[in-house]
Amino acid sequence: MTFVQPLKIGDFVCPSNLVLAPMAGITDTPFRILCLKGGAGLVCAEMVSASALKYDNAKSVKMLQVAKEEHPVSMQVFGGDAQSIALACKRAQEQGADIIDINAGCPVKKVNKAGAGCVLMKTPEKIAEILQAAVKSVKIPVTLKTRVSLNRQENLAPLLTKIAQDNGAAAITLHARAAVDIHNGEPNIKFLESACCVAKIPVIANGGVLNAQDAKAMFEAGAQAVMIGRGAIGNPFIFKEIAQTLNGAQFTPVGNTRKAEIFLALVEENVKFYGEKVGISRSKKTVGYWLSGFNNAAAVREKFVRCENLADAKEILSLVIKEKQ
Numbered sequence: 001m002t003f004v005q006p007l008k009i010g011d012f013v014c015p016s017n018l019v020l021a022p023m024a025g026i027t028d029t030p031f032r033i034l035c036l037k038g039g040a041g042l043v044c045a046e047m048v049s050a051s052a053l054k055y056d057n058a059k060s061v062k063m064l065q066v067a068k069e070e071h072p073v074s075m076q077v078f079g080g081d082a083q084s085i086a087l088a089c090k091r092a093q094e095q096g097a098d099i100i101d102i103n104a105g106c107p108v109k110k111v112n113k114a115g116a117g118c119v120l121m122k123t124p125e126k127i128a129e130i131l132q133a134a135v136k137s138v139k140i141p142v143t144l145k146t147r148v149s150l151n152r153q154e155n156l157a158p159l160l161t162k163i164a165q166d167n168g169a170a171a172i173t174l175h176a177r178a179a180v181d182i183h184n185g186e187p188n189i190k191f192l193e194s195a196c197c198v199a200k201i202p203v204i205a206n207g208g209v210l211n212a213q214d215a216k217a218m219f220e221a222g223a224q225a226v227m228i229g230r231g232a233i234g235n236p237f238i239f240k241e242i243a244q245t246l247n248g249a250q251f252t253p254v255g256n257t258r259k260a261e262i263f264l265a266l267v268e269e270n271v272k273f274y275g276e277k278v279g280i281s282r283s284k285k286t287v288g289y290w291l292s293g294f295n296n297a298a299a300v301r302e303k304f305v306r307c308e309n310l311a312d313a314k315e316i317l318s319l320v321i322k323e324k325q
């Protein structure tokens, strides 16, 4: 059985059904480009607040930027108000998004207080209203990202899948964990499977995928695509690794020295994209993932998180590269 294949979302065809998850603070332009090179068939941007966009918040507006080398890209918006969401969708389309995703799964308090994220799962009629407004406002496909349950006990996945497809969503991403579990614990494959059974739109399965075996379990549950979050941080080649492994080809793992070289190139891209201060601070967030399994990883990471500019960062990583890990 061929699991990894192109993915059709509405009229839009992604070259593969292995998708980079939206991750705030992580999935910006430099990292999205890296994941496309690593074989992702679609990359998702960090969630952007619809109400912040309404007030032209400069940081949020920058988050909608799409570089020419980063397609296919999905821009994710969050909010509790259908009109603001519709406006945000229009802006994301104008900026060059291929797909727009609506967040109905985020458990962060600040997001939930605004009536957005996973609290929407309590009021499926609100999700319906938001989706209808979003779909009406743009020509590109709109998708929904939510969770299989709020509390581990009650399976909401089939209901939310029906709400999504009946209100114009072109696909649904199901994070197969309960909202109370945030990002921890095993994905609930049974809940996922129950949604795949009723779905007339593609189900993109998410949660805990770190290798080909994990992805296979999601495909076998009936998912048409698999979304990878933390498994791609420090390992953007995971998409190729899963595709080649599941399609019976040999995958040669990327060695640590090469990983350090790629991380250094990413740090340089971050500095180009954000300027030195923010670029270095963004790079610090993921250094632990990149250096995992290296000799003296803890000591190098300690040094890296204290560096203040690109020259320092280069010096630290060049030493690691010279050491031939």
Ligand SMILES: Cc1cc2nc3c(=O)[nH]c(=O)nc-3n(C[C@H](O)[C@H](O)[C@H](O)COP(=O)(O)O)c2cc1C
Residues within 6 Å of the ligand: 021, 022, 023, 024, 025, 026, 045, 046, 047, 076, 103, 105, 106, 145, 175, 183, 206, 207, 208, 209, 227, 228, 229, 230, 231
């Ligand atoms: C640091 C971080 C930031 C995240 N930001 C978002 C976000 O902006 N939008 C969203 O829908 N999910 C967000 N998520 C959830 C991920 O998209 C994904 O559902 C979750 O990490 C589970 O997938 P994984 O087990 O493969 O990491 C975030 C997760 C992490 C760890």
